[in-house]
Amino acid sequence: MEPKTILWPLDPHTLGKHSVLRNYLNAWFPILGQKNQRILIIDGFAGPGQYQGGEDGSPMIALKALADHRAKNLISSEVVFMFIEENQERAKHLEKLTSSSNLCLPPKCSINVINGVFDETMTQALDQLDAQATRFDPAFVMLDPFGVSGTPMSVIQRILQNPKSEVYITLMYEAINRFKCTPEFEKHLDTLFGTPLWRTGIKISDPAIRKKFFYDLYEAQLRQAGAKNVVHFELYEGQRLVYAIFFGTHSNKGCDCMKQAIWKVAPFGNFKFCSSNIGQLPLSPDFTDFSQLRDALRKSFSGKGWVKIEDVMDFVASDQTDFHTGHLKKKVLVPMEDNGGILIDASTRSRRRVFPDGTKLRFL
Ligand SMILES: C[S@@+](CC[C@H](N)C(=O)[O-])C[C@H]1O[C@@H](n2cnc3c(N)ncnc32)[C@H](O)[C@@H]1O
Structure with a gap:
């Protein structure tokens, strides 16, 4: 339920979303910020920038990720926030907060607080660029609504037309599930999914199958909108699903960085992040069952002869698995080498149980 006040108390679960955002931007800035003339961070549902207890909101987290970045001096791109x-008072609060902050941002950096609606504001900006036959700059776009309205798939599709742009979306599944049969919400769900096909989900009586249907449809729509990789993770408090995060990107590296950002955060407090693809297992640093990653590698590479480690890394980075490249070598390839599950071309590396670039391996 949307609070009526300008600021509201920080829900403990929001910390999870914020930590993922911070971790991801720490990786994103140096990757994108060195090769592009200009990069954009767009927080489409920005909030007031602060919570009642003084904690940072997502805009301040994004600004601080840049201001406090260890590699800030290497970031040569112009960075536009x-x-x-939508709420005038919250926008004013954010404006005041950002203009009075003592953040040490790089000189080629600008902050724009816009009191407006995401959908219209973004559409206007994209129309202007189209009129000038100019392409949208590489952008990280965060969409964090309270409910199910205001994040049209048609706008996401236009954002993803830039091959370097990415979307990080909070999907409020509980609200979708609650309002799926409410006539006033039909138009919101049409816009959210970008298709009337979500109505098929209403007829599914099994809650788990219904949820999978809605997730699969949302993922398919993001892919159709242009995202080459789509990953999603769910945040649970006990048995209660709080929300799901969907991330869409063209880049395997971006996908890998997001997976690392999520694994790094989980679990926190009473909350756990789960990935539906790894059987609802809570992610954690103590995770020990990497058999699914091993099986996925076998399925993809067995019978393909010698493959380069770089290709294996690229596969693990992509959305074909919910694991990330940090899991690959020690957790999976070393045990596979020890058990005879892979052969290594000895001429491509100097010693056993390491897999530097150029290593060739064969999955049995
Ligand atoms: C969940 S809060 C955002 C919290 C913020 N992202 C954070 O993590 O600190 C959603 C915010 O979006 C604003 N909002 C609601 N509908 C909007 C719309 N269509 N466009 C832009 N902002 C909107 C609300 O006023 C509210 O401040």
């Missing part, structure tokens, strides 16, 4: 907030 665009914070869109």
